[in-house]
Amino acid sequence: LTKEVSVTEKLQSICDLLEEKVSHYDWVGFYFADAEKRLLHLGPYTGEATDHTVIPFGKGICGQVAESNQTFLVDDVNAQSNYIACSMTVKSEIVVPLFVEGKNIGQIDIDSHTLRAFTQEDQQFLETLNEKIASLYV
Ligand code: SME
Numbered sequence: 001l002t003k004e005v006s007v008t009e010k011l012q013s014i015c016d017l018l019e020e021k022v023s024h025y026d027w028v029g030f031y032f033a034d035a036e037k038r039l040l041h042l043g044p045y046t047g048e049a050t051d052h053t054v055i056p057f058g059k060g061i062c063g064q065v066a067e068s069n070q071t072f073l074v075d076d077v078n079a080q081s082n083y084i085a086c087s088m089t090v091k092s093e094i095v096v097p098l099f100v101e102g103k104n105i106g107q108i109d110i111d112s113h114t115l116r117a118f119t120q121e122d123q124q125f126l127e128t129l130n131e132k133i134a135s136l137y138v
Helices: 007-021 060-068 120-134
Strands: 027-034 039-046 054-056 072-074 092-100 103-112
Touching: 007 027, 007 039, 007 120, 027 060, 039 060, 039 103, 054 060, 060 072, 060 092, 060 103, 092 120, 103 120
Parallel strands: none
Antiparallel strands: 027 039, 027 103, 039 054, 072 092, 092 103
16 A cells, blocks of 8 residues: 655654654744745744744845855854744754755754754754755655
8 A cells, every 4th residue: 555645744744753853853844945036935844833934035044044055053043133033932043955956945944942952963964854855856
């Protein structure tokens, strides 16, 4: 018996699993880029609902990663001037771009309620995860 599982369902499972299994991951979600309109749109996520379902390129940590094409690891979100607060309980964040055939199509965004929660190990893990996710698109 086989069941067709859509990319969206797979990404939702990844969010659910990461939020459940990694203690310092408190909100896990994907944003996807509309390059023409220079907007990010929220995709599958796990955690508190957010008002920020659309983020312009350049705004917040997510919007900066849409332009820089580089992982942004934030030890203390309150020390960032270009930051969009989703919840007062968030203390640190990591945003890792998702490349498909060299193009930055979006990102995984993870929030933590712990200061300085993310390390190089998280960065390496999430960059490798995104490489695997990219293979769902080709
Ligand atoms: N904090 C992000 C906004 C997205 S929420 O964390 C879900 C930012 O500054 O871009």
